[in-house]
Amino acid sequence: MLPYGRQSIDESDIEAVVEVLRGDWLTTGPAVAAFESELERWTGGVPCVAVTSGTAALHVAYAAAGVGNGDAASDEVITSPLTFVATAATAALRGARVLFADVQPDTGNLDPEAVAALASWRTRAITAVDYAGHPADYDELRAVAKRAGAVLIADAAHSIGAAYKDRPVGSVADLTTFSFFPTKTVTTAEGGAVAVKDPLRHAAAARFRNHGLVRDPAEQRDPEHGGWHQEVHEFGLNYRLPDVLCALGLSQLRRLERFRARRAELVARYHLLLRDVPGLTLPAERAYVTPSWHLYPVRVGGGRRREVYERMRAAGIGVQVNYIPAYWHPVFEDLGYRRGMCPRAEAYYAEELSLPLFPDLSDGQQERVAETLSAILG
Numbered sequence: 082m083l084p085y086g087r088q089s090i091d092e093s094d095i096e097a098v099v100e101v102l103r104g105d106w107l108t109t110g111p112a113v114a115a116f117e118s119e120l121e122r123w124t125g126g127v128p129c130v131a132v133t134s135g136t137a138a139l140h141v142a143y144a145a146a147g148v149g150n151g152d153a154a155s156d157e158v159i160t161s162p163l164t165f166v167a168t169a170a171t172a173a174l175r176g177a178r179v180l181f182a183d184v185q186p187d188t189g190n191l192d193p194e195a196v197a198a199l200a201s202w203r204t205r206a207i208t209a210v211d212y213a214g215h216p217a218d219y220d221e222l223r224a225v226a227k228r229a230g231a232v233l234i235a236d237a238a239h240s241i242g243a244a245y246k247d248r249p250v251g252s253v254a255d256l257t258t259f260s261f262f263p264t265k266t267v268t269t270a271e272g273g274a275v276a277v278k279d280p281l282r283h284a285a286a287a288r289f290r291n292h293g294l295v296r297d298p299a300e301q302r303d304p305e306h307g308g309w310h311q312e313v314h315e316f317g318l319n320y321r322l323p324d325v326l327c328a329l330g331l332s333q334l335r336r337l338e339r340f341r342a343r344r345a346e347l348v349a350r351y352h353l354l355l356r357d358v359p360g361l362t363l364p365a366e367r368a369y370v371t372p373s374w375h376l377y378p379v380r381v382g383g384g385r386r387r388e389v390y391e392r393m394r395a396a397g398i399g400v401q402v403n404y405i406p407a408y409w410h411p412v413f414e415d416l417g418y419r420r421g422m423c424p425r426a427e428a429y430y431a432e433e434l435s436l437p438l439f440p441d442l443s444d445g446q447q448e449r450v451a452e453t454l455s456a457i458l459g
């Protein structure tokens with residue numbers, strides 16, 4: 082089965098990992114800092130904290146943004162329903178009340194007007210998702226966040242290497258999270274990172290990743306114990322990304338520009354190959370963004386999405402659906418969230434189909450995908 086996404090591993094990745102395995106460090110060693118600083122070249126210099134997954138990155142981001150730090154009255158988080166459930170689940174795990182704002186019908190990104198309608202003094206954070214690798218409308222979201230006194234977070238699991246109005250993703254929101262799962266543009270097997278602009282929030286993110294441990298005697302409440310002493314001021318978790326995986330990530334980041342370019346080339350080819358297929362809507366692109374495409378999301382009209390999904394899979398083409406509206410998950414249903422709340426996200430979900438997109442997809446494989454889809458719909 083041709084997958085919808087997969088990693089691209091070469092000899093340089095393998096060598097980088099083997100070199101760490103032969104060395105002194107398996108977990109936190111020099112590759113962690115090296116990976117973080119290489120990542121900072123992609124975030125416009127905004128400092129990064131490497132963690133064990135994109136989900137951990139979101140959990141860390143919410144903690145560093147002050148979600149769930151005591152003031153229950155102002156712990157609302159507004160986000161998109163058209164995302165992987167982790168964007169909302171991690172906020173809920175911090176004790177936040179999650180509000181879902183509807184998306185733009187063409188990009189699938191958070192609609193700033195829908196966010197504005199939900200924002201208030203209770204809003205602690207607004208989390209945009211750069212759906213498919215296309216940056217959200219950050220200037221408009223920033224204006225809403227400013228009025229509400231909220232932190233602006235970008236879930237950039239899809240969009241590493243993208244730019245919004247010539248500003249790299251990672252430098253636009255207050256906190257930006259990345260995922261390095263194998264289907265994403267850069268992989269560390271499992272892994273993630275959070276880019277944090279504010280130095281105090283950056284320190285909070287780094288502490289949360291490491292149990293909340295405070296090691297600097299100058300910051301300790303009771304530094305008199307001795308050199309071994311470390312203390313916890315706020316609870317954290319072990320979200321440390323090991324040296325072995327950071328070495329893989331460092332090696333992968335060196336090919337990010339090539340990955341991005343090949344994905345863009347494949348997207349341009351899909352646009353051409355599929356432009357005349359009846360009943361198909363191709364992904365939109367704003368003039369002021371440079372996407373870094375993770376998905377190629379088409380929409381299948383006429384109520385035929387499920388049929389097309391099944392026929393493509395039967396033909397050995399592993400199409401995917403991204404995503405079921407997050408609040409349709411039973412866990413949210415049980416909390417009282419109801420269908421119909423975000424009609425544009427639900428309409429998008431009803432038609433969405435992600436076609437195979439990854440750097441090693443050959444032109445010939447892509448043509449087979451396009452021909453199979455055309456034959457079904459033609």
Ligand SMILES: *Cc1c(COP(=O)(O)O)cnc(C)c1O
Nearest residue numbers: 134135136165167238260261262
């Ligand atoms: C992949 C993904 C995540 C979670 O990342 P993991 O590394 O799988 O934990 C979160 N949000 C979005 C939008 C994603 O695509």
